[in-house]
Amino acid sequence: MNAISTSAGVGETSPPAEKAVVQRLRHVLNNALRGKPQVIEYVLACLLARGHILLEDKPGLGKTTLAKALATAVGGRFARIQCTPDLLPGDITGFNIFNQKTREFEFQPGPVFADVLLVDEINRTTPRTQSALLEAMAERQVTVDNVRYPLSETFFVMATQNPIEHHGTYPLPEAQLDRFAMKLSIGYPDRQSERDLLASAIGTCNCSPEVAEQVLQREQLHRLQEQVAHIHVAPSVQDYLIDLAERTRNHPRISLGLSPRGLLIWQRVAQAWALLQHRTFVTPDDVQAVAQPVLLVRLIIDSDPPAVLQEIISTVPVPIHSS
């Protein structure tokens, strides 16, 4: 082979240090959640895109493990909220409590001030409480008694829903769903992964997998997120995104198409995906790769959503030659 064909690294334009960080992060999370590399990639993309994830899955598939591992890996604080119908907004955002000693009200921050927040069964709490959380997700700040408290720069929410039980639930409205960057389903691991999981549990008192190590600082994560925002998106790729969005708005089986906010989120997630591929520019492959999780959370599709989305992607032409 000549020198040309052996030139590896051509096309990969990310700095090597960054590559190593992302690779380690990937490795740590894959260790925490075995057999789901695709899910890990989506989670990482969502994290780097400063989005939030909605996990719709059955119990016991590793959602909490994943959230904990993610929080540890990025050097952040982990918090968990178990949503119930009697959960109040103050239980999420925090509240002022009167301090007898200082005779002043002190703000007790709620779990929303964590870096990684796992919200279990978000559809079980009341819409009022849901709104409080979703507002925090959108604005990255909470207002308690007219005082604004900013949240962490790397604030990341993983909300879960049980796809089976619908009794006594408060389904999230479409406008609230639009605040999530993507919707994922972890699913059951494959046989080999389950075997590895069982093997790793032997000899430990705790059945849960070991806690992940810290890979990067919060500041590093913040820098990566800023870098994602600067990933180049060619005009032809933007046109492609718009074509896809228009297709969702005109499709006969889609009641609610993609909003401009959703389009922005889609572009941002595609940028994050490009970063994960160690590129500084977005390709249509990135757009297609993140299409399903990004669109499924915000489109209202009459039936068989994956098939409809696949049909959309397979009919809209991809720009090959840039203008």
Next chain:
Amino acid sequence: MARNTATWLQPMTLLLMAITYAAVEVASDPDGIPSAFGLIFGAVAFPVAWVIGRVLTRGVPPSAWVVGRFLTGGVVSSSSCRALPRWVTGVLCLLLIGPVLMEPLLRSWTGQGLPLELQMVYGLRNFGIGLAALAAWPLYLRLSGVVSLFLMLFVAAMGDQKPIPWFLAAYAVVGSLWLMLAHTQRFGQVEPTTAATTRIARLMEQTRLWVPWRELALVMGLLVATVVVWWLGPRQTVLTLWELVPTSGGTGATDVYARQGVGDGPEEVAGDNARAAGMVETDKLIEDNKNALIDLVNDMYGPPHRPPNEQERMVAGGRADIIAFHGRLPENRRPSRHFDTSRRGPPPKRKLESLHARALFEVEGRTPLHIRQMVFERYDAGQRRWVEASRPTVKSIEPIGGDWMQIRTIETTQPWYCENERHRFKLAEPDNNLIPTPPLLQRFRIHRVDRADYYCWAYDGVLAFVGRQRLPPGIVIHTDCRTVDPARLPEHAYWRQLPMEAEALTALREVPDPWRTDLERLAYSWVGEESPGWPQITAILDRLRNEYTLDPSATPPAEHPAPVLWFLQESRRGPDYLFATAAALLLRSLGYATRVCLGYYADPDAYDRHTGHTPVRAADLHTWSEVMLRDGQWLVVEPTPGYEVLAPRLPWTERVYALLRAGFRWAADHPVLLTVLVGVGITAVLLRRRLIDSLLVLHWQLMPAASWQRMVLRCLRLMERRCRWCGHARAPSQTLTRWLGSLREVTPEDGPRLSLFICIAEQAAYAPHLPAPLPLPQLRTLCRQTLHAWSWSRLRRRIPERNPL
């Protein structure tokens, strides 16, 4: 339904333009018959336009219109469609000005051209076809409608042929449908969803106001008004529309490139203040004492003209419009544009120079043309000369009005006679009273000479003026002659071997006895097995034309007893009269009635493009043979090489047939070359894609791109085209990685190179701002290796049909 609307709109636009095209073609021809070129061009242009339109719009989603934009009342622009390539504008401009650019070449190569207005119309027509191809874009859709409407207005104003109203009616019907479709398309191609139904229903009510009633009424009104005015109103009303169209001026009668200008253009006309005598037909008579045709008669029998020395017969002028001029009158003996006694008249002090004649007379009309002056029927072998024919006793000249004189009627039902040919002869300085008489003369005209007794026959087929020694200078003679296609003449059309022959005809078949044997042997050897009639005549003529040489200086020896035999058997070269004599005698020995004529030959090579006339000089004196037909007409046969006979103006079907016949003949004469060409052509067609691919690759290699990105993207296009032609086209929704990646799976050994190419191609396509990932020579080598690795044969061989790309 909205989806179907867009599907039908482009074909409807092409249909509308096709009707316009056909109407323009019919209106452009005086006889209403489209030209062959026009038909072929239309047959090719519209399918090409259809294909190009489909190619350019490929990939545009059928429902590219946004419901939201429509509901907000925004203009649905083509920005939502794929953008047009930039070269489209250049092509449209080229289509528009193409006829104007081609006109100089056309006139130079073929001697024929188009008037200015037709150039403009054809340019608009081509432009309209180009716009119709782009009907998927609203702007071009509307422009094509406007252009077609303008062309139809032109047709309505200019054309008076019978099919025009039908075209107008068809255009009105199709145009109405087109308007409806174009308007419906604005609603978009969306099936309204449940949520939007109410708003759409509300908007549908409002759209009743959006129907372009005014425009529709205007279009229909214009068309109806045009048809009505043309049908009922005076011609002048219709001609006013003509004023909207720029014209080339002049009249088509005098200049084929000039059409219906305001008054005459280049033609000489008689003005009120004419100060020169030209070769014109006029009712303005200049009083002078020169040799004139028209005699000024004073109504009160006043003092006569000072009679000229020679009393020539004249035509009575009556109450003519007389211009008194007693000075020396400049004479113009040149035709047409050089001298123009125009409407305004020259300034008083301008001194006019005489323009002397450059020829005996000037011929206007198609050439070559044989113009008879003398006829010889009997050959005196002893004197070795032809004897002049006697004056015919039967006179068959009848006035038919408008100064026209009708000669004996030619049976128009005979299939070998073709349409008439008109000529004008402008005599400069005639020195006899013979009227230039072309063959198969049917009628003729001299201005103000409206009585048959002014004419006589000097010979059979040669007219003369009675009572005059010389025709007056500057006289103009119009002639209408039949043309004949000799190939259509059957055997019985010739006057041969009749049981009862008139004595006059005997002389026409007389062969000198001393030479009869030799001439018959020669003639029969030449004709061989050819059938009687034109084939035999052609055999004789071809032999003389191909195997004998024209040499005016090669005269037979004075003492030779048989000049013709000397010419035929010994010298094989000689002047034209020997050719004519030989042909006449040879044909007589085969039984045909022939004669020899002396006259002038109007040579096409002498045609003067500037004046539009063919001058005939003294040096154009010529001798030829003629064969008698059963109906008494004489068929010109030309045995002298370098001289031709005027062929009939065949209809386009005949020309196509003649062309095909000539083509088959050529093919029969060149079988090897034809086989090679056909083989090469078939190979080229079968391997056209590989050839085009090779040429494109060569172009990519030889023509460096402006940047590394363009170089890589051009290479990518080559790959894409190659895969498409091998039957493995990239799906429109397939990304680079997936498309090229599937190739990588098939041939793992080329995997690394292809992976590298994919990375570089992605960077070129989506991140052109980044610097080249490799040095330029290495990049070029990579691209070249990729093209070579995925060659035509490899793609066909290695990728099985079941493996979808």
